[in-house]
Amino acid sequence: MACVPETSVKVSKLSWSPNNSFALEGINFELQTGKVLGVIGPNGSGKSSVLRCLYGYIKGWSGSIKLFDKPITEYSALEVATKVAVVQQDTPSNIHLTVEQLVELGLTPHRPLLSLQRPSRVPVLEAISKVGLADKSHQDFHTLSGGEKQRALIARALVQQPDLLILDEPTNHLDVRYQIQLLQIIKNLSISVVISIHDLNLASAFCDQLLLLNAGKVVAYDEPEHVLTQSNISSVFGVNCQVQPHPKVAKPHIQYCYELPTHFERKVKA
Numbered sequence: 001m002a003c004v005p006e007t008s009v010k011v012s013k014l015s016w017s018p019n020n021s022f023a024l025e026g027i028n029f030e031l032q033t034g035k036v037l038g039v040i041g042p043n044g045s046g047k048s049s050v051l052r053c054l055y056g057y058i059k060g061w062s063g064s065i066k067l068f069d070k071p072i073t074e075y076s077a078l079e080v081a082t083k084v085a086v087v088q089q090d091t092p093s094n095i096h097l098t099v100e101q102l103v104e105l106g107l108t109p110h111r112p113l114l115s116l117q118r119p120s121r122v123p124v125l126e127a128i129s130k131v132g133l134a135d136k137s138h139q140d141f142h143t144l145s146g147g148e149k150q151r152a153l154i155a156r157a158l159v160q161q162p163d164l165l166i167l168d169e170p171t172n173h174l175d176v177r178y179q180i181q182l183l184q185i186i187k188n189l190s191i192s193v194v195i196s197i198h199d200l201n202l203a204s205a206f207c208d209q210l211l212l213l214n215a216g217k218v219v220a221y222d223e224p225e226h227v228l229t230q231s232n233i234s235s236v237f238g239v240n241c242q243v244q245p246h247p248k249v250a251k252p253h254i255q256y257c258y259e260l261p262t263h264f265e266r267k268v269k270a
């Protein structure tokens with residue numbers, strides 16, 4: 001039996017500077033196999049850029065990125081496609097496929113080249129039903145609501161059966177029930193997940209570890225209770241809040257005081 005590496009992602013000294021200014025500078029973190037890492041931080045702090053480096057969309061970075069103990073630069077495109085599934089932040093608008101056809105595309109990396117045989121619909125229908133779109137499976141993707149589109153793309157990623165799932169703000173179009181449901185599904189997959197997320201309470205409840213970024217640098221990287229401190233939140237996001245253990249899930253829960261501090265200087269890139 002193939003031995004599963006303990007670490008799915010290991011990032012060391014990752015820097016990226018488009019336009020001669022740092023978008024990412026000296027980023028270090030690693031993700032244990034089967035765990036969920038939440039990437040948090042204010043707008044423009046570098047969350048999507050970190051994710052894009054991980055799935056090979058951004059080139060020209062420096063440092064080291066290893067996926068399952070192997071440098072990402074040594075992977076072929078097909079190897080990445082079979083191991084890593086990605087749900088990007090922006091939902092594409094030019095897909096003219098039904099939900100079922102779109103989700104079926106998730107099976108493509110696993111199909112033998114030139115295979116004419118239609119793959120089994122079972123995993124496709126299961127994934128569609130998991131994200132609550134069973135009644136929309138024949139509807140055209142481009143006619144779905146924003147949240148439905150996002151769930152269809154997540155179903156496509158699930159069908160891919162990746163070892164590593166990368167999700168860039170997957171909850172931003174979802175209502176609160178679907179946000180919780182999606183994060184429960186992700187957690188129950190027991191695969192390695194890197195997810196960027198704006199809702200700090202959801203990040204706290206569902207992520208094993210958090211990477212807090214500000215202006216392209218790591219401010220904190222640890223378990224939620226050590227990252228989501230009142231002082232980190234107010235200094236990075238510029239909001240007043242109180243942090244207490246959630247009464248049910250024993251993770252930090254943030255209550256915002258809906259008054260902004262009078263002095264706050266947003267950090268900008270170097």
Ligand SMILES: Nc1ncnc2c1ncn2[C@@H]1O[C@H](COP(=O)(O)OP(=O)(O)OP(=O)(O)O)[C@@H](O)[C@H]1O
Nearest residue numbers: 018019023041042043044045046047048049050269
């Ligand atoms: N291709 C690019 N060329 C130049 N600058 C870029 C490029 N991509 C990202 N940036 C800059 O890098 C910084 C980080 O962007 P990124 O999208 O990673 O932030 P983010 O934390 O995901 O933000 P948000 O929460 O708003 O989605 C921003 O200042 C952005 O303008």
